[in-house]
Amino acid sequence: MKYLCLVYLDEEHWNACPDEVCFAYGEQLRESLHLLAAEPLHPVNRATTVRVRNGQTALFDGPFAETKEQLAGFYLVDAKDLNEAIQIAQGIPPARYGSIEVRPVRELAVPR
Numbered sequence: 001m002k003y004l005c006l007v008y009l010d011e012e013h014w015n016a017c018p019d020e021v022c023f024a025y026g027e028q029l030r031e032s033l034h035l036l037a038a039e040p041l042h043p044v045n046r047a048t049t050v051r052v053r054n055g056q057t058a059l060f061d062g063p064f065a066e067t068k069e070q071l072a073g074f075y076l077v078d079a080k081d082l083n084e085a086i087q088i089a090q091g092i093p094p095a096r097y098g099s100i101e102v103r104p105v106r107e108l109a110v111p112r
Helices: 019-031 082-091
Strands: 002-010 035-040 048-053 056-061 069-078 099-104
Touching (some): 019 035, 019 069, 082 099
């Protein structure tokens, strides 16, 4: 089953975890065949939010909501169950500075 591990950090800890440490953990997950994808994100001051209402598109600088912790990156992993996904998330290096949200990925229900 696929799980998305969302990495959240506050601005104070945005660069607290060196890229080399995150890369090394990603390599461990890749070698164990758990890692499907992983990417860091730029801070929210580089974000644009898009909303479409009544056919009109509106653009806003920054995230949808003001929060203390911001989405900093993600790891898409393949795990046998939630417990294994949580074990993987515990090893994600930025977990020491922020939080990791583990969320199961669902398949789209499309007509066949």
